[in-house]
Amino acid sequence: MEIAGFGVEEWLNEWETKATVDIAQSTIASMTMNEALNLDGQGGATFYEKLDAAKMNYGWIEGSPAFKREVAKLYQHVDVDGILQTNGATGANHLALYALIKPGDHVIAEYPSYQQLYDIPKSLGAEVDFWHIRESADWYPDIEELKRLIRPDTTMICLNNANNPTGTILDRAFLQQVVDLASSVGAYVLVDEVYYPLTHSEQFASIVDLYDKGIATNSLSKTYSMPGIRVGWTASNLSIANRFRKYRDYTVICCGVFNDMMAVHILAHRDQVLARNRRLVTENLAIYKDWIAAEPKASVVLPEGVSTSFPKLEIPADQTEAFCIKILQEKGVLLVPGNRFDMPGHVRLGYCAPKATLERGLSLLSDALHDV
Template identity: 60%
Template sequence: MDIANFGVEEWLNEWEKKATYDISQSSVEAFTLEELLALDGTTVEEFFGRLSKVPQDYGWIEGSDTFKEEVAKLYKNVDPDNILQTNGTTGANFLALYALIEPGDHVISMLPSYQQLYDIPRSFGAEVEFVELKEEENWEFDLAKLKELIRPNTKMICLNSANNPTGTQIDRKMLEQIIDIAKTSGAYVLVDEVYGPLSADTDHISIVDLYDKGISTNSLSKTYSVPGIRIGWTATNKELADLFRKYRDYTMICGGVINDELAVHTLKNKDKILARNKQIVAENLKVLTDWVESEPRVSLVVPNYVSTSFIKFDIPQDDRSFCLDLLNDTGVLLIPGDAFDFPQHARVGYCCKKETLIKGLELLSGYLRKFD
């Protein structure tokens, strides 16, 4: 089996710990353990004091009953038994693709997107074709192109909504039209939903609540600000959940006793977390958009109140070498667009600490002046 190098992960693995001003990450500012536990008044001593008496065995293989019940509350029509705990959304995506994609299958993916969603199917021997999002069309999904690509043997349509890196969303109306197209070939629709929009005005609904062959993957990493506990899930119908169980036994035993407890604590306090993160997104997005308006060498399709954005450079240098020079000379970290197969762009993770964002953008502007 051959697979392409994972552009984003390789870049971050090499450079993220060398940054002084990391404005590349796509999570909303991560909680410390103390901050997370204190959401309902729990102290670190109370939480770990209780857990210190719990055997550190494998715990709940698929996730605790409480975890499954709390996740099921995020959907309208999903039975808790059809929630399977995974190692982040990355693990959830891999599980679904591993269980369903075979050599010779036809898969349609959007581009740009999370690379896993198209290069894993390729590595399994599937033929992958793309609905390419266009910046001049505000990165909107092209239904006409999807209709052109769909075939009788199309096994799956892989989507990422809200999208990484652009931060744009497929709304309910368009998702329903995608489902109508998928039904013509009986294709599954997998949607990586880890970037949940943080706006009351967003018409957001999960694929699993609209389509019986829909697969929702998600985690606590982005919208819920705890990527470090590495807990995600799949949400599907019963038939798919039972199929995934077989493959899951080969890829993951459990999430761990402590991580499951932290995940449950996070989900039980989700309203407080979302209120906090809505404020961070709104305030930092204004910082970002004000900066873009004042910066002549950058343009942006504004993200839909999610934690990732994709700026375009107007510079006479390729994006990768520019981002590396920027890091070495200023300590500012971005992710070059060519890691997403979209050169002359960069991902800006604007939901870091506000002072980090402000200083990082200030240094980026100063560095761009060398091209004036």
Template identity: 65%
Template sequence: MKIAEFGVENWLNQWEKSAKYDISQSTISSMTISELLAMNGDQDSDLYDQLNQIKMNYGWIEGSPSFKQLVSDLYDHVQPDQVLQTNGATGANYLALYSLIESGDHVISEYPSYQQLYDIPRSLGAEVDLWHIHEADSWYPDIEELKKLVRPNTKMICLNNANNPTGTLLDKTFLQQVVEIAKSVGAYVLVDEVYLPLDQPENFTSIVDLYDRGIATNSLSKSYSFPGVRIGWTVANNTVTDIFRKYRDYTMICGGVWNDILAVYILQHRDQLLARNQKIVLHNLEIFKNWVADEPRVSVIFPQAVSTSCIKLDIPEPTESFCLRLLKETGVLLVPGERFDLPGHARLGYCTDEVTLKKGLSKLSEFLRQFD
């Protein structure tokens, strides 16, 4: 099995720890456990008692009953048995693709998007057609193009909603059109749903609430600010979930006892956490918008209160070399668009802490003046 280098992860593995002003990430300002407890007014929480007293055995293999119930509550028509705990959304995506895609299958993947969604099917021997997003259409793909790409033997359509790196959200009406096309050939629709639009999160529609053969993956890493917990999940119908169970035994045993306890606590306090993150996203988005308005060498299709964005740079230099010089000379980190096959662009994560964001944007502007 051969697989392409994971562009964005390879870049971040090389450079993120050397950045002074990291405005590349797509997580909403990550938290400490103490900050989580303080946010809930829970300084004397029994959380630490649980962590201190629990035995470090394998715990609940698929995730604890509390975890599975809390995740199922995030959807309209999902039961706890349809939820499987994974090692982040990357583990969830891998499990879904590894379980269902075989050599010779036909897969359609939104492109660019999270690289797993097209390069893992390729590595498994599938024929992958790329369903391109278009900057001129606010980074939406064209539904008519999907109709031309789909075949009678199409096995799966892969989406990233909201999209990484652009932050574009596919609305319910558009997803319903995708479902109708998938339904016509019996294809699965796999959607990585780690980015929640925090201006109106109640309006987000999961694929599993629209389509019986829909598969949703998610995690606590992005909208929930806890990538270090390394907990994600798959949600699918009972038949597909049973298929996942068999393959899951080959990819992971459990998420970890401590991690499950933390995940349950985070989900139990979901409303408080998302309220905190909504303030960060909306406040930082205004800072970002004002900066773009004043920066002549940057343009962007703004995301819908999603924690990742894709800026376009008006510079006479490849963005990868520019981003590397930017990091080494100023300490500011972006992800160059080449890592998403979007040359001339860069991923900018505006949902870091306010001080880092403002300083990073200021230094980026100063660096751009060399081209004036």
């Protein structure tokens, strides 16, 4: 099979280790092991007691019962047997697409979004139509366009909610319209849900709580600030999960004993993690808003309490990547150029870096913009 290069990942692979001021990442400032272990108020003593007694074998192949129970609590209508542990959300997306898409299928993908959601189906031989998001509509797609795109033979609609890179949330009412159209032709709806909104979260609904043929993918990497353990999951009905099980055996055996234990620990203390991250999002978003208001060479559709944003910069669109290389080499600031999402003139800016990093990065970005 042939597949396009993964734009954002290729960029980060080349440049992220060279940065001193990283405001490109879409994770909410990652926790240290010390910070994560202290969530139990005992300095991790209970966790280490369990870890010391654990055998470093393959562990629970699909994720431990404790892991499945904690993940199932995130949804209203998913049984523990509908949860499968994966290697991050990237592993979850790959599993779902690998299991359900075949040559000749018709797939509709939100665009731009996380590149897996349209280029993996293409690589599997599917016909992929883009459902465009538009800055003029606050990065929402047009439901009327979806009505024109959907066909009786449409197999799947792929969404990223919240969207990477823009941070836009498709609310419950809008998703219900998507579900109504999908159900009219029996299409699956796959939604990468790694960005849970930490403000106005009542507007958010998981696709698996709206649609029996919905598939949610998620991980602990973004909202839960633990990308280092590489644990994600699929959530679906039992029939879909059983189909995934066969394909999963070919892609991942397990995610590791330690990783599973740490995932359970984080999820069991999710209220503390989300409180920490809600404060960080709220405080940093205020800093970001002030910077946007004062910076004439930048504008943005502000995200709804998620950790990624996609500002438009007053630079020549065909020089977006050159600008990002220049600011990295001269000032140490890392951004992701928008052309890596097929949207030149913009950059992905992760405003949920540590506060000092964000403030320094925005200041240096202003300097670079005024040097153009």
